[in-house]
Amino acid sequence: MKNMKNKTTKNNMINYGIVIVLFVIVQALSSTGNLSRLLMGLLVPLCVYTIASVSLNLVVGFSGELSLGHAGFMCVGAFSSALFSQVAADSIPQVPRFILALLVGAAVAALFGVIIGIPVLRLRGDYLAIVTLAFGEIIKNLINVLYIGVDDKGLHVATSAAGLHLEAGGKQILKGALGISGTATLYKDIKNYFFLIGVILLLLTLFIVQNLVNSRSGRAIMSTRDNRIAAESVGINITRYKLLAFTISAALAGVAGVLYAHNLSLLKVSVFDYNMSILVLVYVVLGGIGNIRGSIIATIILYALPELLRGFANYRMLIYAIVLIIMMLFNWAPAARDWRARMVEKFKGKKEKKEVA
Incomplete structure (x- = not known):
């Protein structure tokens, strides 16, 4: 129960961290003039x-x-x-x-x-x-x-x-x-x-x-x-x-x-x-x-x-559609979900071995 609570807290903090890190990056780019008016x-x-x-x-x-x-x-x-x-x-x-x-x-x-x-x-x-x-x-x-x-x-x-x-x-x-x-x-x-x-x-x-x-x-x-x-x-x-x-x-x-x-x-x-x-x-x-x-x-x-992708003119929405399809397959295709599960298990196995060592 305690491990599950710690895992939940960790996941929540990661979500907060993603937003804060992105905000800091945007502010840094903006202050140095590297962010276009469009963005x-x-x-x-x-x-x-x-x-x-x-x-x-x-x-x-x-x-x-x-x-x-x-x-x-x-x-x-x-x-x-x-x-x-x-x-x-x-x-x-x-x-x-x-x-x-x-x-x-x-x-x-x-x-x-x-x-x-x-x-x-x-x-x-x-x-x-x-x-x-x-x-x-x-x-x-x-x-x-x-x-x-x-x-x-x-x-x-x-x-x-x-x-x-x-x-x-x-x-x-x-x-x-x-x-x-x-x-x-x-x-x-x-x-x-x-x-x-x-x-x-x-x-x-x-x-x-x-x-x-x-x-x-x-x-x-x-x-x-x-x-x-x-x-x-x-x-x-x-x-x-x-x-x-x-x-x-x-x-x-x-x-x-x-x-x-x-x-x-x-x-x-x-x-x-x-x-x-x-x-x-x-x-x-x-x-x-x-x-x-x-x-x-x-x-x-x-x-x-x-x-x-506005620089790609006529191909902009085509690339956007391809990205949508790739994201859908990555999230929902059975083969992709199995591959992600294997990667997670592999990562956990390496982490456990490192902790034992």
Whole structure:
């Protein structure tokens, strides 16, 4: 038991170490001028997608449910936090306002997670995937027709620009399909620290997910994945623990959405379509379902690769597709998994011999 606990702690520390080492390398390259503007622009989105993939792995990998609505939770987190930042821009300083925006985005996404999760988590397999996909599309289309403004009388909501009656001095914030503009400029004093903030949020996400997975609740969540009937027979509330994982995953997706929204000058709802959900799911599957470290590595490689291959012009996406196939085979092909197991045993054997000597 003690050895297992030590192994778990070691694996967790390795995950933290990977993130910290990569951050130090990027900072060193940036300070010496060896990091291009293109790569600098990828750093914050990279944190966003890594947080999203780690949080989705909690549902797909550890809870055993296929969710395709992750972009929907990112969307509500992004727009609710951007709306809060716009409304509170004149009354709250930048740093506490950003912290509150993170809490607002996480809370709203978690609330939607509970609302969607209670009826949806009674479904299984493809049915759950279809309903969560529908949720993401409904949220996107609902925000697409909303117009929100603020004046001395408070917030005003309408479904058309003509229906939004603002007094003199009022400000229109959400403009339907045109989205919300100017959020990033509200944080001009701390915008240069968004990558550092993204890394801190990623470490916080890892802390939450890893501690949940290794807790009593986490073992209950995984038991419902491994054998639903056996878990019910020993008194585990299946719906409760699946809802717990789903809600925490939604809240962390909302945090990713907050970071995404505040890094852009123009936030449009069209980016939060089902393609984003599929993309995050691809990172999770290729990194290994239930493998947090794999999610981190796969997201970093697969998100940055298309931009790094721009010099290959027409062959860029061909190389990207080949890399996807190789990663899939390496992670899931029986021959590759057997080879990895043999390498691990061989490494352990050498280590034991060295310790004996």
